Amino acid sequence: MHKLAYSERVTITAAVSGASGYAGGEVLRLLANHPEIEIGAITAHSSAGSRLGELQPHLLPLADREIVETTPENLAGHDVVFLALPHGASAEVAAALPEDTLVIDAGADHRLEDPEAWFRFYRSEHAGTWPYGLPELLLGPAEAGTAGKQREKLRGARRIAVPGCYPTSVLLALTPGFAAGLLEPDDVVIVSASGTSGAGKSVKPNLLGSEVMGSMSPYGVGGGHRHTPEMEQGLSNAAGEPVTVSFTPTLAPMSRGILTTATARVKPRAAGDVAATLRAAWESAYDDEQFVHLLRPGQWPATQMVAGSNNAVIQLAYDEHAGRVIVSSAIDNLTKGTAGGAVQSMNIALGLPEGAGLNQLGVAP
Ligand SMILES: NC(=O)c1ccc[n+]([C@@H]2O[C@H](COP(=O)([O-])OP(=O)(O)OC[C@H]3O[C@@H](n4cnc5c(N)ncnc54)[C@H](OP(=O)(O)O)[C@@H]3O)[C@@H](O)[C@H]2O)c1
Numbered sequence: 001m002h003k004l005a006y007s008e009r010v011t012i013t014a015a016v017s018g019a020s021g022y023a024g025g026e027v028l029r030l031l032a033n034h035p036e037i038e039i040g041a042i043t044a045h046s047s048a049g050s051r052l053g054e055l056q057p058h059l060l061p062l063a064d065r066e067i068v069e070t071t072p073e074n075l076a077g078h079d080v081v082f083l084a085l086p087h088g089a090s091a092e093v094a095a096a097l098p099e100d101t102l103v104i105d106a107g108a109d110h111r112l113e114d115p116e117a118w119f120r121f122y123r124s125e126h127a128g129t130w131p132y133g134l135p136e137l138l139l140g141p142a143e144a145g146t147a148g149k150q151r152e153k154l155r156g157a158r159r160i161a162v163p164g165c166y167p168t169s170v171l172l173a174l175t176p177g178f179a180a181g182l183l184e185p186d187d188v189v190i191v192s193a194s195g196t197s198g199a200g201k202s203v204k205p206n207l208l209g210s211e212v213m214g215s216m217s218p219y220g221v222g223g224g225h226r227h228t229p230e231m232e233q234g235l236s237n238a239a240g241e242p243v244t245v246s247f248t249p250t251l252a253p254m255s256r257g258i259l260t261t262a263t264a265r266v267k268p269r270a271a272g273d274v275a276a277t278l279r280a281a282w283e284s285a286y287d288d289e290q291f292v293h294l295l296r297p298g299q300w301p302a303t304q305m306v307a308g309s310n311n312a313v314i315q316l317a318y319d320e321h322a323g324r325v326i327v328s329s330a331i332d333n334l335t336k337g338t339a340g341g342a343v344q345s346m347n348i349a350l351g352l353p354e355g356a357g358l359n360q361l362g363v364a365p
Pocket residue numbers: 017018019020021022023024043044045046047048070084085086087089106107108163164165197198199200201202333334337338
């Protein structure tokens with residue numbers, strides 16, 4: 001039996017890199033409450049030598065822990081290593097860690113299957129593809145008999161690429177319709193609003209309170225956002241044909257949360273009671289899920305519903321006049337959109353209960 005099998009009840013140690021940042025801080029918040037995990041090395045870059053409490057004052061029980069430099073030596077000797085580093089920084093660190101260490105990368109380096117797509121958007125060498133950390137993701141068209149969920153690919157995995165926060169919200173919103181063969185692949189329009197923590201903790205003028213408070217603005221307009229190929233990858237796999245998306249992110253005056261509005265043209269095959277056919281596809285995709293919830297008819301997602309929880313909430317409507325489905329989803333970008341997805345994937349990989357250390361309860365108001 002593998003040394004990390006849950007039934008053996010060993011203490012599982014985890015190191016967290018990027019611990020001074022938003023994603024690393026959220027990983028630590030969740031691990032501190034995880035019943036099976038002992039937090040080991042806490043690493044970062046320019047803040048090495050500081051106490052964690054100076055940079056993450058909300059993580060009180062860990063306040064006295066010293067942040068050390070992110071090196072393979074400091075990350076070695078743990079069962080699990082979380083990488084929450086700027087993209088491009090994780091491949092080298094991961095390559096120096098043993099194959100039987102579970103390495104979970106919150107960055108983009110190992111998400112894309114297509115090296116050309118990686119080069120087009122990141123202008124560097126592709127570091128390879130790891131199993132994608134979105135357990136609820138539908139993998140293929142139901143009618144082709146290939147449907148299944150990503151969860152199965154995470155069991156026993158020792159390298160996991162956590163999805164981007166926008167792709168998490170978009171893929172959960174749209175894959176049920178594509179896997180069911182109900183949506184046209186060439187007319188998908190997505191607009192997402194994100195809180196400012198999605199851009200990380202480093203200082204940028206457009207993220208100043210005076211720029212963001214009381215104002216919303218788009219960025220990465222015109223197909224340039226780096227999460228676009230990741231969305232197309234997941235949607236195309238689910239559809240069994242190439243899917244093209246037009247994606248526009250916007251910055252919203254809140255610290256956490258993503259609200260996605262995605263629309264696609266409905267295929268003629270969904271004739272009859274189209275609204276009911278659409279709803280049935282989403283229901284069957286998520287009925288058994290503990291963290292993805294199709295809201296009751298008429299109730300629409302809001303970011304506050306999911307703040308601090310690992311939930312994604314979804315609602316859809318059929319716009320008969322336009323012949324389109326409108327799907328809305330809300331996640332907390334730092335929880336389900338990063339650290340929660342990472343911990344959920346870790347649990348599956350190690351054979352722990354999938355929801356261990358994760359919260360279904362949001363914080364409101
Ligand atoms: N924020 C989100 O909502 C979100 C969602 C999904 C995925 N992610 C991904 O998670 C990763 C971290 O994002 P973040 O938002 O947490 O960013 P962040 O707040 O800016 O934190 C970046 C972290 O990386 C460290 N770092 C910076 N340069 C480094 C280097 N050259 N080598 C090693 N460590 C370095 C920083 O350490 P020092 O502060 O000590 O310099 C800090 O701990 C990114 O790849 C991001 O795309 C973020």
